[in-house]
Amino acid sequence: MSTEPRTALTTVLQAIRETNPVSRATLTRLTGLSASVVSTSTKLLLERGLLQEHGTHQDSLGRPQVLLRINPGYALAVGMALSWSGLHAVLTDLEGNVLARDTVQLTSNQPEQIISSCASLLGSLRNQRRFRNKEVVGVGLALPGWIDNATGTCLKSTVHGWQGVQFGARLEDALDLPVFMENDANALAVGEKWFGLARGFDNYAVVTLVGGIGAGIYTGNQLYRGSRGATGEIGHVSIVPGGALCTCGKRGCLEALASIPALLQQSHRLGLGETLDELVHAAETGQREAQILFSEAGRYVGHALSMLTHLLDLQAVIVTAPVAYLNHYLRSALEHSYAENSVLFADTGLQLLYQEEDSDIWAMGAASLAIQSFFERGGVSAQAS
Known part of the structure; x- marks a missing residue:
């Protein structure tokens, strides 16, 4: 897929996510794209199954307009939250709805044991019969500390005693899926943007007191x-x-x-x-x-x-x-x-x-990292890009 069409798809998808559901005419106004580009992009996304029609509404002239929305069941995402004592994971759809969850307790903060626990959790979530044939767009991992999300490196985590631990690439190799690492409060802020209380806000802070x-x-x-x-x-x-x-x-x-x-x-x-x-x-x-x-x-x-x-x-x-x-x-x-x-x-x-605060929200924030990356790529997984 060339860069230009993907840019249009990304723009259209982001606008739909923010105003879900929405008509093509409104998409044209919100994105600044031409009506023909919006029509071509939405047609492609409908054919792929990533979009679905969702009823109609009348415009200012009384004409019916077909509404479009993200198909939440098109693909899945996994979010994992690493705390001082355990690892909690959720499997979500593309709208952040939790479909399954699991938790393991940790006896060590050694990276290799945590990677093994992540792989075990991923297997338990994906192996449920109803999810076996669904694409997983990626795995988000939220943990306390300073995180270089571009390299998947934990620069410092006093909770886990880590400093300069290159964790993301090792976890990707073990899971055979794209991994998106982030500080836990940052991940929570992303989750709130798309699926929580921050929808509609461009400037906000999520302050965690746990x-x-x-x-x-x-x-x-x-x-x-x-x-x-x-x-x-x-x-x-x-x-x-x-x-x-x-x-x-x-x-x-x-x-x-x-x-x-x-x-x-x-x-x-x-x-x-x-x-x-x-x-x-x-x-x-x-x-x-x-x-x-x-x-x-x-x-x-x-x-x-x-x-x-x-x-x-x-x-x-x-x-x-x-x-x-x-x-x-x-x-x-x-x-x-x-x-x-x-x-x-x-x-x-x-x-x-x-x-x-509950056990799911941190992992849901982590899942939102994978979902956001998927939409930023025009609805294409990192593995396929």
Whole structure:
């Protein structure tokens, strides 16, 4: 396939993904392509089965217009999320709907064992009878750390003790599929763009408050990776100079003040509980010290989010955390601090949104990397290009 037709196909597919379903006339207006190019491109995509007709609607003159949409079942994608203790995988269609999932626990952070676990998970997902004859467009892998996604290298991951580990190519060889590696918060931001709360936004951040604190950032409708793949380290922004010691060796970092491990450390010291649920229970049963812990954490997070918003002029900030973390005491303080410290919040339509963390969302974000690459190639897998 020549470059020019593929460019047109990519443009058409991206427009359909963003406005799914859509008429040919609207595609012509959105893409700036000629009506004949749009007609030729959509005809080819319909013949391949990647597009399907999806009813009609009337234009401004009352004429019926056939609507087109992506055929979600045309192909599959696999997403894998690597954490400190396990590997969770999902098999999705092209609209990010999870069709199957599986998890393995890890006993070692050695790359070869993790590659073996990835291969085992891929086999268990693909070998289900209903998926055996379906094309898999690629495998996305999300993990904490600094990632050079172009070379598939983990530059640094304190969680896994990796530095300069060339992982992507080795995993591709083992799986015999294209592999797309990315920092976990970045992968989550891509997933939210296409299948979640960020649909319709061009400038937003997904802030994750799970083990550590990080952010995936979209600016100008593109994932922002920076010069070294180390963007979004909002957890290591100093909020209280000279404050609590952080695992990075500095003091007063947001992560040292408001992360779940930091809260649990203080909860243990105060005798309020050993788990997040126990700390929430203490707050809900009137223990003032527990309520203050959550309120202070929310205040610190809200302050950090206001700084992020001012720097990047965002349309939305999506806060992703376990449901227990996003309790009334923390959210109330977060929103008050965010509004108090942000000159943009009140009158610009800036949205503060919440996403409850679960085991699937990280792997779904990883799958979205493979899906996005597939559409950027004009609906052609990396193996066929």
